[in-house]
Amino acid sequence: MTSALWLAALAVALAFSSGAVSLFAGRAPRLLRFQAMPLVALSGAAAAAAGLAALWQGGTVSTELPLGLPWLPWRLRLDALAGFFLLVIGLVTAAVGVYGPAYIRHLEHGRDSLPALGGFTALFLAGMMLVVLADDAFGFMVAWELMSLASYFLVVFQHDQAANRRAALLYLIMAHVGGLAILLGFGVLAAFAGGFEFDSMRAAQLPFAWASVVFCMAFIGFGMKAGLVPLHAWLPEAHPVAPSHISALMSGVMLKVAVYGFIRVVFDLTGQAHWQWGVAVLAIGSVSALMGVLYALMQHDLKRLLAYHSVENIGIIFIGLGLSLLFLSEGHTLLGVLGLVAALYHTLNHALFKGLLFLGAGAILHSAHERDLEHMGGLLRRMPWTGLFFLVGCLSISALPPFNGFVSEWLTFQAALQAWQLDSGVLRSLVPVAAATLALTGALAAACFVKVYGVAFLGRARSRHVRRARPVPLGMRAGQGMLAALCVAFGILPMSVVATLDAVPVQILGAGLPQATAHGWLWLTPVAPETASYSAPLVVVLLAAMAGLTAWVWRRGAVRRVRRGDPWDCGFTPPTPRMQYTASAFAQPIRRVYGLLFHIDEGVETQPDGSARFHSSAGDRAWGLFYLPVVAAVESSARRIVRLQSGSVRIYLGWTLATLLVLLWIIS
């Protein structure tokens, strides 16, 4: 187990050394490509190895760092939960490290600062790993802020565009409001524990009211970082404007670090589960999943669309966590474990396919210089490898068998279907509603990715530069290929994944899911074999066998030759690329059906030259319903406070004295 911690330390050290190397990239731009990015890849590989070792060996190992304040040393600890999230971070980071060099090549001749890109990437990475490894609230918050600040600088990297600066500022504000909530949560825990160490927090017994305060603070703070509705509006602004490999890290990995924080505080440190918490998490998770996918359907900027899908998938993860809390609160430990395993599995899956899809979007941006779906088309024939890997990502995120996204949603459904074991009738009827939302979400996600893939990769090119797109370099293809292969592998071999994940609930809940893998590697049986079973390897074998049989029978005796011709044009003029269905047209029926949920702005304007233009956009209701009222409230309270500002020093001194006296009275 000590070796695992050494590997983790090596991963952090490699990340820092990548940052150190990048400092010299201003003089020698090639350093970033040939030194810094490979170091990032190695750091990811080391983190993944450390995580796997921690999961397989079980147990915990901790150490103290001679850093920080003299009476407050930093503690690091590697256990199964931390190991799992290190694995998630490591897998995506390794792929990004392979993908990165070719992607950042064109920046070498630009005006953007290369040392900033490499240095903040490294700090961001090291921050995420240290959050996961931290064993006291102090170290956790320092690492958390390192992660938030470094990612702010990556969001604002291309700062010559005003929209990017605005998105980054919004991100910075939200990250700090969230950070404050987390800090308050840790404050309450530390007050009862008498120290900042996680071990003493774990041992402390909190009354229900204070535990609920901790829960609320953690839910708000980590939920804000994870992008739960209605706090999500910063996410689709900030994630897409970073360079694509950083978007992959932010959406694929940083959101997972927030999920880690939530699990660590709620499942591990408070060590309690109350049905009220479960209901809150389940409700917010369901709303996030549904709203995320509906807003994603309305987007035509590929990277924004993917960012909204992160909101959806985080919602699905929290549905699993909510189910787990509900079952745990009523003492059904095994079902609670099932919900947690489903959530963790989806966490891993989302990191993989969202990383893959963002890398694919980056490949399109790299070779076609286009983010807008309305200008794409026919890319499958121009970039066949990217097209294939992107298809795997689309199938995985749409939760289609036999890919990995399906397995985690299947496990979540299985957990929800055990709702009949709950004692309370209200809770029993709440869970099916969440399951219905999840089903609707999955179907809408499939619709959205038919739109994305059909508009971007199929059909005909809608603009000249997309028609001239070329395949991306080998490194970028390899990075996508690694993630695509993992998506397929984790879909076909869910038993091995669940068996590995099992160490996490064993550590934090004291129980595993032994029955899930009790029937050999072929069968996944989460509750019992007669209740539900799924054999992904056999499904794949049967699909392949039946497809082979069909193709063999079907091509015998038939005319083998395939003649190419023009598509059917109804006998009128031949169809042009502009006559194809666009992304907006594809989503129009859904926009009409769910119109109430969007802020729709559409109409026809007459131009000065007499021609008419139609414009249409579907905005996010969270702005009007949540963000703008908060902004208005802050501004009006600021206007009231400003009355204190009289300009006289004596009155200020009076206020200071009064404050001091009140504080002394409180602590006396």
Place this chain on the structure above:
Amino acid sequence: MDHLLTPTAWAWAAVQALLYALLAPLLAGWIRKCKARLQNRRGAPVLQPYRDLYKLMGKEVRVAHTASPLFRAAPYIVFTATWLAAATVPLAANILPTAAIADIIVLVGLLALARFFLALAGMDVGTPFGGMGASREMLVAALAEPAMLMAVFTLAMTAHSTNLASVIDAQLGAGLVLRPSLLFALAALVLVAIAETGRIPVDNPSTHLELTMIHEAMILEYSGRHLALMEWAAQIKLVLYGVLIANIFVPWGIALSHQPASLAAGLGAIVLKLAILGAVLAAAETVLAKMRLFRVPAFLNLALLLGLLGLLGHVILEVGA
């Protein structure tokens, strides 16, 4: 679990899968014949769909210049996924390993996989019809899939299992008890089946009028053996939904052992049930008119509501009781 995977069991599963593929055109022909008789026409022979498939299989394939490799792979994927989904539904005997390999949720997933590729194939050529069909199909699916899951969850919760064989066993064991939740689930499943198989009033399988078609718009560019596979997959899907409704809600007659007499009785029972369902469908299609596209969401939301009511009715009324 490996006791399920004996060679005999595999052999029976293969026989059942082949039966599905071979019976599917028969049901399509039967429905067409019934419809023709109801409309006072003589109609094509019941075996006409077989002849159509055979004819298409022998024809040359024409593919648009603009089509990508996905266009040529899609018919095989759509057909295989639909066929495998059908193979997991017990047809004449309830003793097959396939139900354990893939439960009801996987069945819904496999149908979604087929639909995903069908819609992508529609968008591949780059004509407006394909995109139109794909967009509408995904709208219908997005509303129908949750309704279907709600209906099957009601059954799964009643049987405490998502394994289709266990569900049917539980239904047989419960005998003739009228549960409100099952009625709601049946209604939801019927509505979903109509929408998913593209029947009137949601879609019209025999139209080629551009403005109203959904399924036909997506496969407009297909010809020859590719078109045959797509048509055959649609026919299998129709049988699948028919068998699902018949065997879950009226499971009596299904064979529970490998005895030849029992198997023959099971086969006879399911053929009879499908014949009745087909005749009812033909009658419904004769008296109903096709809806406008934007009436379809109301239709499917009703299905979702019925499914949810069934599920809530089950967890509130029947679990505690």
